[in-house]
Amino acid sequence: MKILIPGGLGYIGSHMVEFLRDRNHEVVILDNLSTGNEWASLGCEVILVDLLDRDELKKKLCKRKFDGVIHFAAKSIVSESVLNPDLYYENNFVGTKNLIDVMEINEIQNIIFSSSAAVYGNPISNKIDENHPTVPINPYGKTKLMVEKYLEEKTLEGKINATCLRYFNAAGASYSKKIGECREPETHLIPNIIRSGINKDLNFDIFGDNYDTPDGTCIRDYIHVFDLAKAHYLALKEMNQKSNFQIYNLGSGAGFSIMEIKNTCEQVLNINIPYKIRPRREGDPAILVSDINKASKVLGWKPDNSEIKNIIETAYNFEKVKDSIIEASNGTDK
Ligand SMILES: NC(=O)c1ccc[n+]([C@@H]2O[C@H](COP(=O)([O-])OP(=O)(O)OC[C@H]3O[C@@H](n4cnc5c(N)ncnc54)[C@H](O)[C@@H]3O)[C@@H](O)[C@H]2O)c1
Structure with a gap:
């Protein structure tokens, strides 16, 4: 297959690129490098263009054919979306429409x-399936729902087939240690805990320890990026057989509290990791855990890399080599 991957220089997109390349598929990345990393291209063709630049997008993709598009390109920091909703509606919705x-x-x-x-x-409900009501509480979630509705509309017109994959918390890194999570500033829990373990000057904050959960900290569902990539692959194969609109949850189906994640990081790094308790953040539910029966039944998918220790070990393995990867790529650029 020949696949276009908007957002392929980002965290999850680059793992999708690697997954497809390892299976001998042809991949073309499209990215504007707003949060992506040049070193994550893994030697693929990269089309540098902003999805918001309609004319340039049309020009650069003129007459190019693909068997499918796996679209990761978006802004995805909830707190930023609350401060600047227009940026999110523009980038995530208008960009996708283009x-x-x-x-x-x-x-x-x-x-x-x-x-x-x-x-x-x-x-x-304790576990969230695809029929759970969709009432997003921040602009980021609203832009994702808007795109889903728009895609559904387009499939009804018979113009495209669309599959929406609702991820819970993506985490972990490639077994190849060539790619992993790398943002500046880092906003995700596991890389932040690991960084505070490695560098004591960095602060790791827990936002709220008085939730209605066994240890008072929020419970989330973590899914290994390799399992995410695998699910996209299976979903794409499924789409080639049936034309329609589909939605699947992708999570591990199990919840871990922030404190449990911190404790497992301490085990993996064999070190004490200091933290500070901060006030709760607005709009953080106590528990978010997926029901993944639909993806398991229809796609035959299992999140078999998402054991929490494996997620943390792979993330830590990447964190240890990350700086040398960035340095080597800077050297190549000069
Ligand atoms: N990371 C998670 O836990 C998580 C959870 C749920 C959903 N998602 C969604 O998964 C997708 C990938 O997330 P990620 O964590 O890899 O994010 P990321 O920020 O690492 O990757 C996004 C990529 O898209 C590119 N991009 C953004 N806007 C663009 C535009 N207008 N034109 C061209 N390229 C653009 C960025 O440069 C970056 O390479 C996003 O759509 C995100 O909303 C992520």
């Missing part, structure tokens, strides 16, 4: 969209 326009012109049919558990808002 991409779909070009897909229609080029007669590319299949798109897999990176959606998020943020579309559900505050959970009303």
Whole structure:
């Protein structure tokens, strides 16, 4: 297959690129490097363009054919979306609409969209399945839901096939140790805990320890990026057989508290990791855990790399070599 990957220089996108390349598929990355990393291209063709630049997008993709598009390109920091909603509606919704326009012109049919558990808002059940009400409580989640609805509309017109994958918390890193999570500033829990373990000057904050959970800290569902990539692959194969609109949750189906994650990081790093308790953040539900029965049954998918210790070990292995990867790529650029 030949696949276009918008956002392929980002964290999850680069793991998708590696997964497809390892299975001898052809990959073309599209990215604007806003949060992505040049060193994550893994030697693939990269089209540098902003999805918001309609004319340039059309020009750069002119007459290019793909068997599918796996669309990761988005802004995804909840707190930033609260401070600057316009940026999120513009980048995430308008950017995706521009991409779909070009897909229609080029007669590319299949798109897999990176959606998020943020579309559900505050959970009303212990485990969240795809039929849970979607009432997002921040602009980020609202933009993801808007894109889902738009894609559904397009499939009803018979123009495209779309699969929306609602991820819970992506975590871990490639077994190759060539790619992993790397943002500045880092906003995700596991790399932040690991960094505070390695560098005592960095602070690791726990936002709230008085939630209605066994240890008072929030409970989340962590899914290894390799399992995410595998699910996209299976979903793409499924789309080639049936034309329609589908939504699947992707999580591990199990919840871990922030304190449990910290304790497992301490075990893996064999070190005490200091932390500070901060006030709760607005809009953080106590518990978010996925029901993944649909993806398991329909796609035959299992998150068998998502054992929490494995997630942390792979993240730590990447953190140890990350600086040398960045240095080597800077050297190559000069
Ligand atoms: N990381 C998670 O836990 C998580 C959870 C749920 C959903 N998601 C979704 O998964 C996708 C990937 O997340 P990630 O963690 O890899 O994020 P990331 O920020 O690492 O990757 C996003 C990539 O998209 C690119 N990009 C952004 N806007 C663009 C634009 N207008 N034009 C071209 N390229 C653009 C960035 O440069 C970056 O390479 C996002 O859509 C995100 O909302 C992530």
